Amino acid sequence: MGRYVVRRMLQVIPVVIGVTFIIFCLVFALPGDPIQALAGDKRADPNIAAVLRAHYHLNEPLYQQYWHYISGVFTGDLGETYNGRAISEIVSERFPITLKLGLTSFGIEAVIGIVAGIFSALKKGKFIDNVVLISTLVLISIPVFVLGSVLQLEFGVKLKITPVAGIEKGWPQSYILPAVVLASTSMAYVARLVRASMTESVRADYVRTAIAKGLPTRRVIGVHALRNSLIPVVTFLGFDLGALMGGAIITERVFNMPGIGGQLAQSVYLRERPIVVGLVTLLVLIYLVANLLVDLMYAVLDPRIRYE
Amino acid sequence: MRGAKSAKWVAIAAVVALGATACGGGGDDGSSGKGKGNGVVSVEIGEPQNGLVPSNTYETEGGQVINALFTGLTKLDADNKVVNAMAQSVETKDNKVWTIKLKSGYTFHNGEKVTAQSFIDAWNYGANQTNAQQTNPLFSHIQGYSDLNPGEGKKPKTDKMSGLKAVGDDTLQITLNGAFSAFPSQLSFTAFVPLPKAFFKDPKGFGEAPIGNGPFKMKGTFKHNEEIDVTKYDKYPDASKIEAKGVNFKIYSNLDTAYKDLVAGNLDVQLVIPNSGLPTYHKDLPGRYIDEADSGVGYIGFPIKYNKAFQNADLRKAISMSIDRKTIASKIFLGARTPADDFISPIIDGYRKGACGDACTLNPAKAKELYKASGGLPGNTLEIGYNADGDHKAWIEAVANQIQQNLGIKVTAKPFEQFQTILNDLDAKKYQGAFRMAWNMDYPDMENYLRPIFSKEAITNGSNYSGYVNEDFEKLLVKGDQAATHEDAVKQYQQADDVLLKDLPYIPVYFYTLNTGFSDKIKSMKIAGHNILWDSVKLS
Numbered sequence: 001m002g003r004y005v006v007r008r009m010l011q012v013i014p015v016v017i018g019v020t021f022i023i024f025c026l027v028f029a030l031p032g033d034p035i036q037a038l039a040g041d042k043r044a045d046p047n048i049a050a051v052l053r054a055h056y057h058l059n060e061p062l063y064q065q066y067w068h069y070i071s072g073v074f075t076g077d078l079g080e081t082y083n084g085r086a087i088s089e090i091v092s093e094r095f096p097i098t099l100k101l102g103l104t105s106f107g108i109e110a111v112i113g114i115v116a117g118i119f120s121a122l123k124k125g126k127f128i129d130n131v132v133l134i135s136t137l138v139l140i141s142i143p144v145f146v147l148g149s150v151l152q153l154e155f156g157v158k159l160k161i162t163p164v165a166g167i168e169k170g171w172p173q174s175y176i177l178p179a180v181v182l183a184s185t186s187m188a189y190v191a192r193l194v195r196a197s198m199t200e201s202v203r204a205d206y207v208r209t210a211i212a213k214g215l216p217t218r219r220v221i222g223v224h225a226l227r228n229s230l231i232p233v234v235t236f237l238g239f240d241l242g243a244l245m246g247g248a249i250i251t252e253r254v255f256n257m258p259g260i261g262g263q264l265a266q267s268v269y270l271r272e273r274p275i276v277v278g279l280v281t282l283l284v285l286i287y288l289v290a291n292l293l294v295d296l297m298y299a300v301l302d303p304r305i306r307y308e
Numbered sequence: 309m310r311g312a313k314s315a316k317w318v319a320i321a322a323v324v325a326l327g328a329t330a331c332g333g334g335g336d337d338g339s340s341g342k343g344k345g346n347g348v349v350s351v352e353i354g355e356p357q358n359g360l361v362p363s364n365t366y367e368t369e370g371g372q373v374i375n376a377l378f379t380g381l382t383k384l385d386a387d388n389k390v391v392n393a394m395a396q397s398v399e400t401k402d403n404k405v406w407t408i409k410l411k412s413g414y415t416f417h418n419g420e421k422v423t424a425q426s427f428i429d430a431w432n433y434g435a436n437q438t439n440a441q442q443t444n445p446l447f448s449h450i451q452g453y454s455d456l457n458p459g460e461g462k463k464p465k466t467d468k469m470s471g472l473k474a475v476g477d478d479t480l481q482i483t484l485n486g487a488f489s490a491f492p493s494q495l496s497f498t499a500f501v502p503l504p505k506a507f508f509k510d511p512k513g514f515g516e517a518p519i520g521n522g523p524f525k526m527k528g529t530f531k532h533n534e535e536i537d538v539t540k541y542d543k544y545p546d547a548s549k550i551e552a553k554g555v556n557f558k559i560y561s562n563l564d565t566a567y568k569d570l571v572a573g574n575l576d577v578q579l580v581i582p583n584s585g586l587p588t589y590h591k592d593l594p595g596r597y598i599d600e601a602d603s604g605v606g607y608i609g610f611p612i613k614y615n616k617a618f619q620n621a622d623l624r625k626a627i628s629m630s631i632d633r634k635t636i637a638s639k640i641f642l643g644a645r646t647p648a649d650d651f652i653s654p655i656i657d658g659y660r661k662g663a664c665g666d667a668c669t670l671n672p673a674k675a676k677e678l679y680k681a682s683g684g685l686p687g688n689t690l691e692i693g694y695n696a697d698g699d700h701k702a703w704i705e706a707v708a709n710q711i712q713q714n715l716g717i718k719v720t721a722k723p724f725e726q727f728q729t730i731l732n733d734l735d736a737k738k739y740q741g742a743f744r745m746a747w748n749m750d751y752p753d754m755e756n757y758l759r760p761i762f763s764k765e766a767i768t769n770g771s772n773y774s775g776y777v778n779e780d781f782e783k784l785l786v787k788g789d790q791a792a793t794h795e796d797a798v799k800q801y802q803q804a805d806d807v808l809l810k811d812l813p814y815i816p817v818y819f820y821t822l823n824t825g826f827s828d829k830i831k832s833m834k835i836a837g838h839n840i841l842w843d844s845v846k847l848s
Contacts, residue, residue, distance in 0.1 A: 036728040038357065039442065040367060041746060043731065043771050050460040051440040083358040084512065085532075093532060152565070157572040164572050165565045166558065167534070256565045258533030266355075266561075269697065269726075 008292050015288065016281055017070070023280045024066050027273045034058065034082050034271035056082060069274050079274035081267070087275050090263060095282065098252070098259030100171055102244040104179035109187040109244075110237055116187075117194025117233075118226065124199060132195065136188035144247070148181040148254035165256035178255040182247060186240045193236055197229040204228075230301055238294030242287035347553030347847060349830065351840065352566040352578040355533050355559050358442065359515020362501045363434030366442040368748075368838050371498050372579075373536055375839040376555055377520030378501035379544075381408055381427070381480075382492050384836035386844060388655045388752050390493045394422070394502075394521075396478075398495075403487035403790060408480040413545040416504040417525035424474035426502035426521075432456070432468050433508065434499060443499035445769060446750065449491065451483045487790040489797040490753035496837070497751045523550050523842055533559050549843040567825075576827040577840065583699060586642040586823065593825045601654045603749040603837060604820035605757070606645070608692060608707065612813060613767075613775025614737045621811050622682040625667050627690070627742075628815040629675035630714035631707055633668065637818055640703045644823055648816035651757055651808050658754040658798040664809055664816060672714040679715050688717040691741030693730050696723035700744055707817065734773050745773065745814060752837060754801040759785055762813060776813035 035049045035058065053059050057068050072079050078087040120132040139147075155177055156164035162177045163169050201207060202225050210220045249261035260279050267275045298305045356370030365374050383393040392398065396409040414422040433439055435447035437457045447453055451471030456464045471483035484491065494500070502521060507514045517529040523546065524538035531537075539554040540547060558575060560566040563582035569575040571592050581589050581597075589597055608627075610618040618624065633647030646654075650663040666674075692708055694700040704721045712719040722741060724730045733739035749756045759766060764782055766772035781804050788800035826833060834844035 031732070032726050032728050033732065036731060037726065041727050041748075041771070042366070043769075043773070045445045046768065047437045047457050047459060048440045048442070048444050051437055054461075055440070084515075085359075090532070149564075152568060157568050160572065164569045164574055165560070165562075166569075253562050254565060256560050256562055258559070258561075262533070262561045 005292070005296075008295070012285065012288055015284065019284050020070065020073075020277050020281050021066060023277045024069065024273060025062065027268070027271065027276050028062050028065075030268075030271055032271055034273075037270050038082060052082070065273070069277065073278075078278050081272050081275055082270065087278050090275065091260070091278060091282065094258055094260045094263050097167060097257055098245060098248050098261060101175055101179055101182065101248055101251070101257060101259060102241065104172065104175050105183040105244055106237070106241055108179055109183035109190055109240070112183075113187045113190025114194050114230075114233065116191040118198055118221070120191065120195040121198035121202065122221070129195075132191055136191050139184045139188040142184075144181060144185065144250050145254055147184055148178070148251060151177055151181060152254065165254075167257055174257075178251050178257060181254070182244060182251040186236075186244070190233060190236065193233050194229060197232055198225060201225045201229045227301055231298060234294055234297045234301065238290045238297070239287075241290040242283065245283050245286055347551070348556055349552045349554070349845065349847075350556040350558050350574075350576045352560050352563075352570070352575055353536075353557045355561070356530075359512060360518045360530055360536075361441070361507075361511060361515045362503070362518075363430065363439075363441040363443050363499050364515070365498060372839060373538070373557055374498040374501070374518075374520075376522060376524045376538055376557075376842060377518055377526065378498065378522040379414065379520075380495060380498065380501045381410075382496040384496055384752060384839070384841075386834040386836055386841060388836050389657070390496055390752065393496075395495075398492050400491075403489045403491070403792075404484050406482045406484070406491060407475075408482065410478045410480065411545070412478065414521050415543055416502075416521050417519045417541055418504060418506060420504045420506075421477070422502050422521045423477040424480040425477075426504065427480055427500075428468075428472045428474055429505075429508065430501065430503035431472060433503070433511075435469060436464060436467055438464060439511075441499075443497075446494065446497065446499050448769075449484045449486075449488045449494070451485050453485070486786075489789055489791050489794065490751065490755040493753040493756075494751040523547065524555055527554065533561070535559055546843060550845075551847050552842060552845055555842075570825055570827065573827055576829050577833070578825050579822070579835070579838070579840070581644075581823045581825050583642075583644075585825070586644055589823065589825055596826050596828065596830070598822065598824040598826075598833070598835060600822050600835070601646070602820040602822035603653045603655055603752070605648060605651070605653055605747050605816055606703075606818045606820070607648075607745045607747070607814035607816050609743050609745040609774045609814040611734055611737075611739065611741075611743070611774060615740050617685050617740075618742075620682045622678050623685070624812040624815060626675045626679035626682060626715065627711055628667050628812060629669065629671045629678065630711045631815070631817060632670045632710050633817060634670075635710075636703050636706055640706050641818070644821055645818035646821060648818050651805055651814075651816055652754055653749065653757065653819055656749070656752055656754055656757065657794075658802055658805075660802065660805075663805065667809065667812060668816060670714075675714055676716065679717075685717065690717060690719045691722050692719065692744065693722045693724050693733075693739060693741050694744040695725070695727040695730060697726055703817075704744055731773060743773070745771075747771070748820075749837070754798060754805070755785070755788060758801060758804055758808070762808060774813050776811070778807055778811060781807040781811075 035052050036044045057065050069079060080086050116132050120129045123129050152164060155162045163174050167174045207220060207225050210224045248259055249265055252259045252261035264279050353372050354369040356373060357367050358364045358370065360370060360373055362374050362378060365371055379393050381393060381395040382390050385391045394411055394414055396411045398406065398408050400406045410424060416422060431447055434441045434443060435453055435456045437444065450469050452469035455466050456469060458464055473481040475481055504519050506519055517526050523541060523544045525541040527537040527539045536557040540550060564584045566575060566578055567582050567585040570578045610624060612618050637645040637647050649661060649668050650659055652659040690711065692704055694704040708719040708721040730739065730743050747757065747761055760770040761772055762776055762781065763772060763785060764777050767775055784800055784804035784807065788797045788804060791797035791800050822835060824835060829847060831846040831848040834841045
């Protein structure tokens with residue numbers, strides 16, 4: 001078990017190096033000059049531009065720039081943006097916000113999705129099932145930014161229940177609405193997944209046996225049926241935890257949250273190679289950790305699955 | 309079950325670790341009570357591009373904050389006229405040597421007295437190429453500027469401009485390279501404010517918590533992408549004229565969201581109402597909006613430098629005459645623009661209504677005639693490039709359609725991903741088409757609408773992307789610089805403007821208007837040069 005976890009952790013190293021290099025190449029390939037981008041519609045002063053280019057090694061070939069970057073990373077220096085801010089500072093400032101948003105949204109998605117799915121499966125064909133089926137269909141088909149803008153207008157501007165934007169009020173007030181919006185699509189998928197696999201397991205032999213043994217319904221549903229039904233759901237949730245971080249780009253923009261989403265978009269626009277690479281690498285790491293967790297959760301849910 | 313158990317622990321530990329980091333680092337305080345009536349005005353800005361160092365701030369977002377924190381020698385009043393701020397008097401005999409006496413009583417927010425030397429040190433820093441400040445070129449009129457900017461890869465031999473001299477604590481003597489009548493106007497730009505000694509010890513740290521000499525001082529530090537809080541500085545000489553007790557600059561990445569906050573009453577001022585709000589803002593904000601001319605001009609430019617087809621002025625005139633500016637301004641921009649009729653913005657002294665005359669008036673018949681007589685474009689096709697990252701697609705496509713219809717040629721709108729990609733292609737002489745261009749003033753003088761865009765020196769050192777050169781124009785600019793009075797300067801610059809109106813290196817299409825909204829917390833306010841005039845803000 002321990003060996004399995006260590007092996008999985010070690011896999012991270014080549015992935016990080018590979019990913020950073022690929023991202024570096026991709027951002028490098030984008031046309032446009034980062035120093036001119038700083039000057040907007042005005043032309044960058046040639047002298048000043050030259051000083052800045054030399055400072056950021058922009059005149060050197062790609063591999064040398066990459067070397068400057070990656071050797072910095074290994075000594076704990078993530079570099080600085082073209083307007084002179086330390087990237088580590090930006091990451092530590094913005095990442096917690098996205099993480100809070102992502103985890104809140106993850107919680108909403110898991111709890112509501114699983115509960116709705118169970119009810120839907122148990123009351124198949126009844127009113128509650130139809131409600132779940134129709135509402136999930138609606139959620140899946142509305143684009144996130146439309147849902148975000150509409151909810152923002154209704155709850156923030158008209159009803160004034162939640163803040164319209166920003167994170168001034170802190171967690172949870174400022175995070176609830178954006179998290180719901182961010183969770184909406186996945187929540188619908190989770191509900192449908194749970195419904196499908198629950199429907200199957202409530203008909204399975206071991207569930208029938210459990211009922212015949214005279215176990216209380218709560219135990220039959222909660223432990224016997226649900227536990228097995230959760231395996232595909234956990235797979236989806238694990239994958240989704242990473243996707244939520246990336247998906248936050250749109251939600252953060254609509255709700256003006258200073259997380260990494262907005263920073264990433266802006267940095268791509270400004271051709272800030274080091275910071276794009278840094279943030280994307282962070283997202284990759286989250287994916288890797290989430291997937292490791294999923295694999296470990298399998299063993300918890302189904303003891304037949306072992307990693308020794 | 310052993311495996312399962314340890315797996316459970318690893319999973320739980322990882323979840324806890326993720327949760328802990330999520331809760332540990334957040335810098336948001338939930339208890340910053342910003343209710344109505346506490347005298348603090350919240351203002352929407354975008355994230356300033358750089359740290360809050362005046363000489364490194366060349367955009368309006370950071371400019372807003374610098375304007376609240378600092379006071380320069382001159383400033384704009386509500387009519388966009390240049391008046392003295394920290395300057396007691398500004399005198400010159402030849403527009404070359406300027407003597408400026410300072411008002412007394414001004415201190416930096418750390419108590420340090422503002423002296424002539426505070427200005428000199430700040431400007432020397434801003435003009436020095438090793439410091440790579442964005443506004444560096446603005447100092448180029450001062451004698452000794454070239455010593456601080458020897459060029460690529462070279463180190464300046466000195467760090468002082470020879471044209472700056474302090475005569476005692478309260479008198480500043482400035483010698484320019486040559487006559488420059490617009491100098492007092494240029495001094496109103498935020499790059500020319502003084503800096504305290506503390507700045508030079510740690511410029512980077514200063515950018516996060518600047519110490520100014522203006523009506524407001526920093527409260528805490530620059531909270532990136534969230535907010536910048538400033539409070540009234542009680543020792544400011546004009547503090548009694550300022551009603552606001554503080555300003556909360558709220559940083560938005562999305563103007564539509566900011567507009568929703570404005571309507572909901574969570575935000576007090578939004579300087580530029582976004583397109584999504586334009587159809588409804590008069591209704592959403594009854595009596596709480598300002599519509600006035602702004603300093604920007606939108607053009608369509610031509611790469612005259614290397615595309616022979618565009619070198620005929622009549623051809624450019626024909627294209628200009630086939631554009632229906634009224635429709636663009638009212639239909640595409642919903643009145644947030646006005647049709648351009650000069651190269652100079654209407655808020656600038658020297659603007660002449662209708663100066664562009666025929667050339668900027670829709671006349672398809674005459675346009676067609678002129679187009680034919682001029683020899684036309686190769687293949688009768690025209691391409692207009694624009695950067696797709698701004699709000700330009702709609703109007704460029706409309707202009708393309710109008711030209712296509714009115715001249716009977718094929719016109720396409722070509723998106724570039726960023727404005728700088730167009731510039732790169734223009735520099736490489738690769739792009740043959742026309743291109744979208746705009747100008748926003750740095751200081752309110754006619755000269756600022758002429759030299760930086762159309763002069764010979766602006767080809768390498770400014771925004772003359774078309775490569776336009778006209779010796780008469782150059783001579784008239786110099787005459788304007790040397791003029792004895794402001795009125796005389798305006799006359800000379802207008803003659804230079806006439807040359808442009810004849811040559812049409814760019815065709816002016818629209819003037820920007822400023823559509824500002826504010827909350828019911830504010831009774832009235834005024835704006836000049838894109839900055840809020842804080843002594844004009846009256847609270848209700």
